[in-house]
Amino acid sequence: MKLLTVNFLTCAVKTCKTSSESYPLHFRDAQLEQNPQTFNPLFIRNILSRLDWSALTTTANELGLTAMLPDHNPADDMMVDSEGATEEEKNRAKDNVISEEVLKKLHTFLVDTAVIEGKLVCGNCGFEYPIKEGVGNFLLPPHLV
Amino acid sequence: MDNDHIRGEEYEQTNVHNVYSKIATHFSSTRYKPWPVIDDFLRSLTTGSIGLDIGCGNGKYLAIRDDIYIVASDRHVTNLTSNEIDYFGVAKSLTRKYRSSELIEFATQHEPHSAIVADILSLPHPGAVFDFAISIAVIHHLSTRERRVDAVRAILNTLRPCGEDREGSGSAGQALFFVWALEQKNSRRGWDVDDEQDQMVPWVLKADKSGDGVGKTYHRYYHLYRRGELEEDIVAAGGEVVRSGYDRDNWWSVARRR
Numbered sequence: 001m002k003l004l005t006v007n008f009l010t011c012a013v014k015t016c017k018t019s020s021e022s023y024p025l026h027f028r029d030a031q032l033e034q035n036p037q038t039f040n041p042l043f044i045r046n047i048l049s050r051l052d053w054s055a056l057t058t059t060a061n062e063l064g065l066t067a068m069l070p071d072h073n074p075a076d077d078m079m080v081d082s083e084g085a086t087e088e089e090k091n092r093a094k095d096n097v098i099s100e101e102v103l104k105k106l107h108t109f110l111v112d113t114a115v116i117e118g119k120l121v122c123g124n125c126g127f128e129y130p131i132k133e134g135v136g137n138f139l140l141p142p143h144l145v
Numbered sequence: 146m147d148n149d150h151i152r153g154e155e156y157e158q159t160n161v162h163n164v165y166s167k168i169a170t171h172f173s174s175t176r177y178k179p180w181p182v183i184d185d186f187l188r189s190l191t192t193g194s195i196g197l198d199i200g201c202g203n204g205k206y207l208a209i210r211d212d213i214y215i216v217a218s219d220r221h222v223t224n225l226t227s228n229e230i231d232y233f234g235v236a237k238s239l240t241r242k243y244r245s246s247e248l249i250e251f252a253t254q255h256e257p258h259s260a261i262v263a264d265i266l267s268l269p270h271p272g273a274v275f276d277f278a279i280s281i282a283v284i285h286h287l288s289t290r291e292r293r294v295d296a297v298r299a300i301l302n303t304l305r306p307c308g309e310d311r312e313g314s315g316s317a318g319q320a321l322f323f324v325w326a327l328e329q330k331n332s333r334r335g336w337d338v339d340d341e342q343d344q345m346v347p348w349v350l351k352a353d354k355s356g357d358g359v360g361k362t363y364h365r366y367y368h369l370y371r372r373g374e375l376e377e378d379i380v381a382a383g384g385e386v387v388r389s390g391y392d393r394d395n396w397w398s399v400a401r402r403r
Binding site: 001002004005008009010012013014017023025037038040042043044045046047050052082111129135136137138140145 | 154191192193194195211212213214218220256257258259261262263264266267268269270271272274275276338
């Protein structure tokens with residue numbers, strides 16, 4: 001399971017959906033693997049605005065991979081508040097591109113790095129979802145459906 | 146949870162999930178060509194779009210784009226009989242061959258996408274974040290209208306709502322649904338408007354990993370949609386139909402949150 005995937009997962013239990021504790025899910029006993037994939041800078045660039053950076057930071061910290069992740073979303077540097085910004089600021093933001101080096105680093109973290117065995121745990125109900133051979137299993141036992 | 150809901154679930158376990166687990170290899174070998182409506186829908190997306198494929202089967206739609214990101218899910222399990230599988234859909238005997246879901250095993254082969262095992266009525270995804278979703282030939286396996294509408298609602302809830310445009314992503318998130326049509330008088334099955342909508346459909350097993358069960362017939366439950374019914378379910382689920390049509394014995398709709 002790629003680390004990118006975890007940003008788009010939460011607990012499957014209905015009553016957990018409204019709790020902020022259920023997102024992101026927390027890794028336990030995670031066994032990491034590097035699986036180099038094709039690097040597509042535009043793909044990574046466009047995915048940035050769809051990420052929950054705080055959840056991503058939590059995931060990185062829990063896996064001991066804090067160093068792989070910038071402390072804030074590089075896409076935020078591209079955003080300029082159109083109300084308050086001067087012409088100059090807007091132009092600078094427009095010209096400002098995220099360096100390929102930063103994108104490559106993010107690619108390594110989001111796409112190349114995967115959890116191959118382990119568990120994802122809900123911070124609200126404590127339910128543990130198993131990951132086996134890289135595939136997370138989110139089927140619930142009958143009493144939790 | 147009410148009794149109808151529990152009964153519906155038990156019914157589908159016997160008449161949908163257990164059957165797919167037996168026919169997965171053969172079924173998968175017949176499902177490789179993407180249909181044009183689905184192909185066009187996926188090709189229209191911007192690079193970096195994030196979406197879901199709910200009931201992805203062998204993951205044939207994951208091969209169309211490698212510059213978008215799809216979290217694909219299915220709940221169907223291996224060629225094992227149901228008593229060899231625990232309630233997580235995981236084989237009790239941990240031989241590598243059988244450890245994860247068989248259809249999902251096919252789906253994991255497509256990069257950069259991800260495949261997980263999940264149930265359509267208990268999706269493990271946050272709401273209001275996805276650019277798109279597809280659910281192809283899935284909700285017609287749910288055995289009550291309430292469950293079908295719940296499934297549509299669950300999928301629509303994952304989509305980015307109107308008015309939350311994102312850079313390079315256009316407007317609100319959209320979902321594409323495909324369901325089998327009641328009106329298919331020229332098909333091999335030959336059903337039409339006057340036929341019963343709830344059908345047990347035979348699948349004759351032609352190939353199996355072990356060679357066991359060849360020639361054996363399995364029956365899967367289907368709800369055949371009449372004209373307009375998919376759109377009614379979408380509206381009942383709080384959605385809005387963007388466009389819809391009929392293609393190869395199936396009704397389809399593109400929908401978004403209202």
